[in-house]
Amino acid sequence: MQRLLEEAEETALTARYSGKDFTSHRKKCGQDCWMTDIMEGDHFFEEEKYNEAGKLYKKVIEEFHENIWGHLRLAEVLYTKSPEEAIAPLLKASGIVPDYYGSWLRL
Numbered sequence: 001m002q003r004l005l006e007e008a009e010e011t012a013l014t015a016r017y018s019g020k021d022f023t024s025h026r027k028k029c030g031q032d033c034w035m036t037d038i039m040e041g042d043h044f045f046e047e048e049k050y051n052e053a054g055k056l057y058k059k060v061i062e063e064f065h066e067n068i069w070g071h072l073r074l075a076e077v078l079y080t081k082s083p084e085e086a087i088a089p090l091l092k093a094s095g096i097v098p099d100y101y102g103s104w105l106r107l
Helices: 002-015 020-027 034-046 050-063 066-081 083-096 101-106
Strands: none
Touching: 020 034, 034 050, 034 066, 050 066, 050 083, 066 083, 083 101
């Protein structure tokens, strides 16, 4: 079991994206690729750089209003400050895709 855990940890370190990867993504996909913004935001979120993550999620929301992923991810960032602040983006996401259980579950 210990060997498996060590191997999983080592693999995770080499499998993570870095700043160079996001730059490369943008060169290939363009500056308006919302998926790259979400992935880079997630990278910052995991590093507890919430302001940087929030900026990228807000960019997704501004450019792609009906994309629920920016709203859902922004809610996670806001939740780190105050659970009450997360309510508005969760309500927005639930209004865009009412059948998606993730918004309702988080609310």
